[in-house]
Amino acid sequence: MCSVEGLGRKGGIRMGVMKGGGGGGGERVEKLKSSRMKLWMIRATTSVLLWTCIVQLTALGETWGPRVLKGWPSCFSHQDSSVSVIEDTVPSVPARVLPPKRVYKNNGYLMVSCNGGLNQMRAAICDMVTIARYLNVTLIVPELDKTSFWADPSEFQDIFDVDHFITSLRDEVRILKELPHRLKRRVEMGLVLSMPPVSWSDISYYHNQILPLIQKYKVVHLNRTDARLANNGQPLDIQKLRCRVNFNALRFTSQIEELGKRVIKLLRQNGPFIVLHLRYEMDMLAFSGCTQGCNNEEVEELTRMRYAYPWWKEKIINSDLKRKDGLCPLTPEETALTLKALDIDTSYQIYIAAGEIYGGERRMASLAAAYPKLVRKETLLEASDLRFFQNHSSQMAALDYLVSLESDIFIPTYDGNMAKVVEGHRRFLGFKQTILLDRRLLVDLIDQYNGGSLNWDEFSAAVKETHESRKGQPTKRLVIPDRPKEEDYFYANPEECLQPSYGQLSST
Numbered sequence: 001m002c003s004v005e006g007l008g009r010k011g012g013i014r015m016g017v018m019k020g021g022g023g024g025g026g027e028r029v030e031k032l033k034s035s036r037m038k039l040w041m042i043r044a045t046t047s048v049l050l051w052t053c054i055v056q057l058t059a060l061g062e063t064w065g066p067r068v069l070k071g072w073p074s075c076f077s078h079q080d081s082s083v084s085v086i087e088d089t090v091p092s093v094p095a096r097v098l099p100p101k102r103v104y105k106n107n108g109y110l111m112v113s114c115n116g117g118l119n120q121m122r123a124a125i126c127d128m129v130t131i132a133r134y135l136n137v138t139l140i141v142p143e144l145d146k147t148s149f150w151a152d153p154s155e156f157q158d159i160f161d162v163d164h165f166i167t168s169l170r171d172e173v174r175i176l177k178e179l180p181h182r183l184k185r186r187v188e189m190g191l192v193l194s195m196p197p198v199s200w201s202d203i204s205y206y207h208n209q210i211l212p213l214i215q216k217y218k219v220v221h222l223n224r225t226d227a228r229l230a231n232n233g234q235p236l237d238i239q240k241l242r243c244r245v246n247f248n249a250l251r252f253t254s255q256i257e258e259l260g261k262r263v264i265k266l267l268r269q270n271g272p273f274i275v276l277h278l279r280y281e282m283d284m285l286a287f288s289g290c291t292q293g294c295n296n297e298e299v300e301e302l303t304r305m306r307y308a309y310p311w312w313k314e315k316i317i318n319s320d321l322k323r324k325d326g327l328c329p330l331t332p333e334e335t336a337l338t339l340k341a342l343d344i345d346t347s348y349q350i351y352i353a354a355g356e357i358y359g360g361e362r363r364m365a366s367l368a369a370a371y372p373k374l375v376r377k378e379t380l381l382e383a384s385d386l387r388f389f390q391n392h393s394s395q396m397a398a399l400d401y402l403v404s405l406e407s408d409i410f411i412p413t414y415d416g417n418m419a420k421v422v423e424g425h426r427r428f429l430g431f432k433q434t435i436l437l438d439r440r441l442l443v444d445l446i447d448q449y450n451g452g453s454l455n456w457d458e459f460s461a462a463v464k465e466t467h468e469s470r471k472g473q474p475t476k477r478l479v480i481p482d483r484p485k486e487e488d489y490f491y492a493n494p495e496e497c498l499q500p501s502y503g504q505l506s507s508t
Contacts (some may be wrong), residue, residue: 099171104136108214109179111192111221113143118159118397119417121145123491124225126245130238131229133173134203135211141165141177142225149283149309150393159394161251168249172241183219193217196224200484202233231490232479242490243497246421247428252398259385260402266380267403270373273349275400275407276339277422279329279414280363281355289317290328293363326440329414332357334446336367338437339411341463349373351407353400353418355393377403410434410472420492427472427498434472441466474498 112128114121125142132139141156156162166175179187186192193213198205214220222228229242252260267273285291286305294302306312322328330338339350350371357364368374377399378386389395397418404410404422410432412419426432442463449459477495480487 098167101170101174102172106174107135107137107211108217109140109183109219110135110137110214111140111143111179111187111219112225113145113221113223114225115145116148116226117145117150117417118394118401119421120226121394122246122250122421123417124228125250126242126491127229128222128225129169129173129175129245129249130241131203131206131210132175133241134238135206135214137211137214138174138176140179141175144394152392152394154392154394157253158392159252159256159398161253164251165249169245172244179219186219187221191217192219192221194221194223197222197228199227200230201228202230203235203238227484231484231487232477236496239490239494239496243428243494246491246494247425247497252402255388256395256398257402259381260399262385263377263380263399263403264406267349267351267375270349271347272345272408273351273375274344274409274411275351275353275404276335277400277404277410277412277414277419278332278335278352278354278357279412279416279419280332280357280359282358284329284414284416285358287312288322288328289314289319290322291319292323292328293331293333294359298359323443324440326438326443328439328443330437330439330442332359332363332367334443335413336370337446337449338442338463339367340370341460342435342467343460343464344371344409346371347373348408349375351403352376353404355396405429405432408433411437413437414439420489423472424489424491424494427474427493431472431474431498435467436470436472438466438470 110128110132112124114124116124121142121144128142129139141162144152144154144156144159146153156165162177166177169175178184195213197210210220210222251257282302282305285294286302287309289302289306291299291302306317307315319328348371350367350373352374361368364374377396386396389399401418401422404418405425410422410426411434412422415436423434423436426434445454445459445462445466448454449456454462474495475493477490477493478488
């Protein structure tokens with residue numbers, strides 16, 4: 001009201017001046033009407049503003065304002081309005097409670113560049129978060145490999161929910177999407193130390209060797225991150241944090257999660273399904289040198305590919321010897337015999353979690369004949385559903401990962417990174433059945449059966465007996481001192497994070 005009175009006094013002054021002038025009476029009347037109209041408009045505008053303030057105060061009072069406001073009768077009550085009906089019918093979503101930030105003195109910044117495929121990078125990310133936590137440094141969201149055979153241009157946020165990754169770990173370690181501006185300039189000028197850490201190192205290596213470098217340079221870039229933290233001999237809280245990152249913080253994007261749920265729903269509509277991780281793609285065969293069943297042209301093509309990649313160090317490979325040592329992925333033909341010997345029901349759906357099978361339909365013929373319900377994501381979904389995933393192998397692998405976790409049985413034909421990480425995740429989910437094929441024994445049994453020295457019943461009985469204890473049951477992780485590459489991989493059997501207790505675990 002003070003504003004209105006002040007404006008009125010100013011209007012009166014104006015009117016007095018106009019009345020004291022020597023103009024004609026008509027002119028004075030018109031000016032007087034004009035001034036009154038202005039005064040009325042000013043008062044009307046002020047009233048609207050005051051009512052607006054009262055409404056806002058009333059709304060605030062409903063939440064936290066003075067109690068006197070809560071006692072006011074209001075014509076703006078929504079109790080009988082359609083808005084209240086809508087609000088009553090929509091379930092309230094509880095606010096997400098974020099863990100409190102961990103407060104610590106920051107020793108510097110750690111940048112990491114992951115190498116390899118999706119699951120190799122996944123395990124590396126878990127290790128790097130754990131290392132950053134115990135060095136009390138700030139981790140920059142990891143950079144994913146774009147130079148491997150798959151040449152996938154995906155960034156971290158294209159595969160994983162980056163905001164969930166950062167916030168879910170805020171009580172352990174500070175994670176930023178990018179370096180602060182002042183430090184970006186140092187990186188651009190090349191004033192940053194870039195190095196690969198020593199493989200299979202325990203946490204003391206990072207405290208004693210890497211931390212002083214971070215404190216000196218402020219930023220250290222680790223340019224290879226696979227298998228850089230030891231499987232065994234680590235404090236329990238370190239092992240627990242590796243699990244927390246893997247099973248909680250690393251969540252796929254909503255787009256990948258929703259598409260994965262749709263594939264699983266389509267499979268479930270038709271009964272039980274098995275995921276067969278048939279690792280028989282061109283890159284796998286070229287890298288391993290395994291050419292069983294390939295014709296001469298295919299052998300030459302695979303050999304040329306192996307020589308084309310200088311970081312594939314092994315060039316001259318005896319395929320037969322490697323196969324007999326169990327170091328080759330099973331062929332589709334060998335896989336068909338193995339599934340039949342294990343009495344896998346031929347009415348089950350077999351979901352092929354893999355890229356393009358080398359040799360195509362010719363190599364898949366025996367498996368398709370034995371198990372006619374072979375499906376892939378490409379056959380279950382429309383082409384439009386996968387349009388955004390084309391040429392993004394890691395995003396395609398993420399779909400296969402989700403389906404693999406939910407399958408009734410998971411069977412990998414090679415113990416690569418996906419096989420190991422899925423095996424460990426299924427253990428975490430309650431020791432879901434994972435048949436871990438003994439390839440060395442299998443190829444020997446298959447050769448005996450094909451050679452006629454074993455009949456079918458003998459062959460099938462031997463295969464079943466061999467794999468009775470290889471179905472993902474609780475087991476102690478195999479430890480081989482000074483030979484970390486040969487011992488059980490932490491992410492395949494993270495026993496520190498699993499139930500039941502260790503006393504119930506059997507030895508392998």
